Amino acid sequence: MAEAIEKPAKDTEREEVEEEEEERTFEELGLDARLTRALIKKGISKPTPIQRVAIPLILEGKDVVARAKTGSGKTFAYLVPLLQKLFADFGSRNKLAPSAFVLVPTRELCQQVYTEVSSLIELCRVQLKVVQLTSSMPASDLRTALAGPPDILISTPACLPKCFSAGVLQPASINDSLEILVLDEADLLLSYGYEDDIKAFTSHIPKRCQCLLMSATSSADVEKLKKLILHNPFILTLPEVGDIKDEVIPKNVQQFWISCSTRDKLLHILSLLKLELVQKKVIIFTNTIDMGFRLRLFLEKFGIKSAVLNAELPQNSRLHILEEFNAGLFDYLIATDDSETKEKEEANEENNVKLRKSRRHAKQKLDSEFGVVRGIDFKNVHTVINFEMPRSAGGYVHRIGRTGRAYNTGASISIVSPDEMEIFEEIKSFLGNDENDASSLITPFPLLTKNAVESLRYRAEDIAKSVTKVAVREARAQDLRNEILNSEKLKAHFEVNPKDLDLLKHDKVLSKKPLAPHLRNVPDYLMDPKTQEASKIVKLARAAMGNTQPARRHRSNKNFRKSRDPLKTFTAEGSGKGRRGGMKRGNHSENTEKPKRKKSI
Numbered sequence: 001m002a003e004a005i006e007k008p009a010k011d012t013e014r015e016e017v018e019e020e021e022e023e024r025t026f027e028e029l030g031l032d033a034r035l036t037r038a039l040i041k042k043g044i045s046k047p048t049p050i051q052r053v054a055i056p057l058i059l060e061g062k063d064v065v066a067r068a069k070t071g072s073g074k075t076f077a078y079l080v081p082l083l084q085k086l087f088a089d090f091g092s093r094n095k096l097a098p099s100a101f102v103l104v105p106t107r108e109l110c111q112q113v114y115t116e117v118s119s120l121i122e123l124c125r126v127q128l129k130v131v132q133l134t135s136s137m138p139a140s141d142l143r144t145a146l147a148g149p150p151d152i153l154i155s156t157p158a159c160l161p162k163c164f165s166a167g168v169l170q171p172a173s174i175n176d177s178l179e180i181l182v183l184d185e186a187d188l189l190l191s192y193g194y195e196d197d198i199k200a201f202t203s204h205i206p207k208r209c210q211c212l213l214m215s216a217t218s219s220a221d222v223e224k225l226k227k228l229i230l231h232n233p234f235i236l237t238l239p240e241v242g243d244i245k246d247e248v249i250p251k252n253v254q255q256f257w258i259s260c261s262t263r264d265k266l267l268h269i270l271s272l273l274k275l276e277l278v279q280k281k282v283i284i285f286t287n288t289i290d291m292g293f294r295l296r297l298f299l300e301k302f303g304i305k306s307a308v309l310n311a312e313l314p315q316n317s318r319l320h321i322l323e324e325f326n327a328g329l330f331d332y333l334i335a336t337d338d339s340e341t342k343e344k345e346e347a348n349e350e351n352n353v354k355l356r357k358s359r360r361h362a363k364q365k366l367d368s369e370f371g372v373v374r375g376i377d378f379k380n381v382h383t384v385i386n387f388e389m390p391r392s393a394g395g396y397v398h399r400i401g402r403t404g405r406a407y408n409t410g411a412s413i414s415i416v417s418p419d420e421m422e423i424f425e426e427i428k429s430f431l432g433n434d435e436n437d438a439s440s441l442i443t444p445f446p447l448l449t450k451n452a453v454e455s456l457r458y459r460a461e462d463i464a465k466s467v468t469k470v471a472v473r474e475a476r477a478q479d480l481r482n483e484i485l486n487s488e489k490l491k492a493h494f495e496v497n498p499k500d501l502d503l504l505k506h507d508k509v510l511s512k513k514p515l516a517p518h519l520r521n522v523p524d525y526l527m528d529p530k531t532q533e534a535s536k537i538v539k540l541a542r543a544a545m546g547n548t549q550p551a552r553r554h555r556s557n558k559n560f561r562k563s564r565d566p567l568k569t570f571t572a573e574g575s576g577k578g579r580r581g582g583m584k585r586g587n588h589s590e591n592t593e594k595p596k597r598k599k600s601i
């Protein structure tokens with residue numbers, strides 16, 4: 001499949017870039033054997049289309065703008081050649097600043113890229129040093145992190161001015177040492193308000209520095225960044241991705257929708273999850289943090305435990321929740337969109353400011369570097385549910401992009417109320433809604449019958465009434481207290497006992513009242529034959545995918561790398577004998593319990 005490659009301006013000598021043949025291997029791309037072996041150890045044997053084109057160009061030292069759809073392997077497309085160039089450069093001269101900078105829009109992405117780079121360096125057994133910075137780090141930590149200096153720096157742009165003002169990074173040293181600069185999720189960098197930080201930084205970038213810009217979407221912001229830091233770049237745009245308009249949902253994602261009233265959304269999502277009509281793991285998107293907690297409280301009354309990932313949690317907790325969810329320690333994650341939530345919450349913040357003065361505790365400030373939709377590589381998420389519709393078609397594309405990543409299959413279900421029909425129609429027309437192109441179609445969800453929904457109505461409405469605004473606010477405050485405590489505990493405890501990371505639980509029951517056991521299981525008499533059949537199909541599909549084991553709190557040692565720095569990697573070590581006994585029973589996510597005989601609900 002030929003990739004669209006725009007060549008740079010004519011005023012520079014550039015050899016013709018021949019059309020890309022199909023299926024070139026990593027070796028044929030000129031990759032160092034250590035990197036090829038490392039990728040194979042990670043189960044990656046053949047390059048994705050964007051990698052096939054980008055890696056040789058980056059190895060040749062070209063500036064590159066790479067646009068490819070979500071989940072297409074953009075991270076390795078720049079990390080792998082970046083590392084190879086540093087292998088060659090290693091020890092060449094004593095540097096006063098890192099040779100490579102990778103700038104990303106959110107802390108979660110910082111952590112994700114840091115983990116990927118660390119893993120590749122470890123597998124290649126090379127002496128390269130990588131650090132990640134976040135703007136909440138005090139100057140002393142920044143100084144420690146940059147001592148040496150490291151070879152690779154991963155950071156959000158907001159940290160750079162802090163490093164300059166603290167004197168831990170000198171512009172002259174950057175000008176002397178910087179070889180390669182990457183802006184990942186580039187279109188998001190400016191929308192997160194980093195333009196001034198990036199502009200201030202670009203004045204220190206040496207002319208010889210190779211600059212790479214990665215994004216799943218293109219926008220005016222990307223154009224702005226191109227002018228700011230790139231010199232005659234190669235523009236790589238895979239055929240199926242032009243601007244966000246051509247951004248198609250990965251072909252391996254089936255998209256469904258359910259129409260219901262706003263009032264019945266809780267009933268419908270309960271039916272989907274309780275009747276096991278969707279494949280785990282599941283990410284459920286809401287548009288506000290309050291709705292996320294309302295949903296969490298409602299579901300936990302039926303024994304469905306989840307965690308709410310949102311902008312007000314401490315960074316350590318957010319990263320640990322992502323780590324635990326990716327490790328399969330719980331199956332349901334409720335997430336709020338990045339910028340959309342922030343805007344809405346901050347808008348609420350302003351007009352509630354007088355009310356809050358009377359409150360004892362001011363609401364936790366939202367972390368401006370929060371982001372769990374764009375770019376985060378969730379592992380084995382099979383279903384994305386839009387409990388509330390996103391406010392834009394781009395938001396829809398990036399939410400759905402959390403499933404069906406790389407070559408995996410996935411599904412999305414949007415629960416659409418009448419007042420969301422307008423944005424739903426916009427999304428459908430945006431995707432093309434072409435009868436001949438399955439990936440542009442959103443079809444009615446076939447497995448949920450009216451009978452099945454009605455059979456749960458009484459219980460659902462009864463419980464929904466008990467989840468009041470006050471209960472939601474209290475749960476949100478309680479969760480925040482738990483997580484701040486976890487986060488503080490992390491600082492103190494895990495430096496000494498890194499192995500106990502997996503004792504932290506983020507899906508603790510928040511309800512004050514004891515859970516009613518009879519709500520935990522759906523009795524057979526409430527499951528009509530069609531629903532029972534549908535549930536069996538989903539279970540068989542899950543078994544076929546080898547995803548039959550319920551979430552486990554403890555995984556064998558081989559699944560977890562030894563955590564180097566517990567506050568950074570949050571990679572829990574496999575549990576030793578003593579710890580397994582130490583895990584309190586009943587604190588597991590409901591999936592770890594043996595399925596009980598169905599009792600009345």
Ligand SMILES: Nc1ncnc2c1ncn2[C@@H]1O[C@H](COP(=O)(O)OP(=O)(O)OP(=O)(O)O)[C@@H](O)[C@H]1O
Pocket residue numbers: 043044045046047048051068069070071072073074075076215216374375376377401405406407
């Ligand atoms: N050549 C490959 N073969 C198979 N899987 C791959 C390959 N390259 C990367 N992956 C895997 O694909 C997943 C998505 O990769 P990555 O996060 O880089 O995608 P992306 O294009 O950056 O997505 P997003 O637009 O959401 O940032 C990751 O789990 C990664 O390990």
